[in-house]
Amino acid sequence: MVFRRHCTDEIAELGDGFYHTPEWRHKRESILKRDHHECVRCREVHHRLRQANTVHHIEHLDEHPELALNDDNLVSLCFDCHNEVHPEKFEAFERKPKYDDEKW
Ligand SMILES: [Zn+2]
Numbered sequence: 001m002v003f004r005r006h007c008t009d010e011i012a013e014l015g016d017g018f019y020h021t022p023e024w025r026h027k028r029e030s031i032l033k034r035d036h037h038e039c040v041r042c043r044e045v046h047h048r049l050r051q052a053n054t055v056h057h058i059e060h061l062d063e064h065p066e067l068a069l070n071d072d073n074l075v076s077l078c079f080d081c082h083n084e085v086h087p088e089k090f091e092a093f094e095r096k097p098k099y100d101d102e103k104w
């Protein structure tokens with residue numbers, strides 16, 4: 001059975017209080033507004049329009065906390081795209097490719 005965590009605000013990504021702060025909520029709204037509540041990745045990669053419901057950090061917050069509220073580091077994404085840019089979230093649930101020594 002595959003269990004997928006529902007993570008809209010990246011809370012599961014970090015698990016700390018950042019995503020509950022008023023600063024983040026306010027920033028999140030302004031990023032969604034900037035991107036017209038449209039998924040940037042769908043528009044640029046898939047040439048389709050989809051409503052964004054997630055604001056994603058391009059540089060991960062745990063590695064670049066100084067970019068946490070930097071507009072250039074934030075993009076609006078739909079749920080599917082957000083999953084696609086975070087393969088690590090599902091690593092534990094997917095079979096890892098086995099290395100075959102003969103195919104080096
Ligand atoms: Zn998308």
Ligand SMILES: [Zn+2]
Binds near residue numbers: 055056082
């Ligand atoms: Zn993210």
